[in-house]
Amino acid sequence: MGGYVQGGLSLDVVSLLYELSRKEREKHIRKPEVFWVTDLVRCPLKRDYELRFPELVESNVFTPTFILGELIHKGLEALLKEVMPEEVEVEVEKEQEVMLPNGSKVFLRGRADVIVKVGGEYLGIEIKTSRSDVRIPQEHHVDQSRIYNWLFNLKASILLYVTPDRVTQYVVDGRATLEEVVERILSSKYPRYEWECRYCAYSVLCPYKVVLRQT
């Protein structure tokens, strides 16, 4: 079945969602000198593979899970903007130059879902959607929030989880340091978390894949 056509008007909502998804991916085009905050809280090899084999993940541009997550993000961001139009900024990007010990220069780039001004201070809100509420808040999400607190100079971040079983929030007031950021950029711990390989698009070619025994 194609788009809805009536009286010469045509409407194809699925194509609109596909475009939304494609544009989101385009915002994260890889550049060798740029590290995203999300690169610092996952297996460092994934970034290398994305630079070397970009087509392997391009086929994932239209997955229902990704689209559902995007819609929840857009809905919550719009809702917060409606409730606090003066105080709320959504999808805020910042880039920070980082000098590495060997003298080379890279850029750390982050995109906070929401930044709210409350009583002269800034708070971040990170929206996480998940199929389950097991083991939340997850370690890599807390680390991501700590790095955002450092990058955007936030007093704290709220990690907001939207799952089928629970909608809840956690306050993360810890803050990363420049030393930690450099250490994460240079990390060669493959994978960063054991569970990552199970969900990794590059596990089909990666010699470092960790195969966990099924329980």
Ligand code: SF4
């Ligand atoms: S398979 Fe594992 S070690 Fe290899 S890139 Fe993926 S997450 Fe990293």
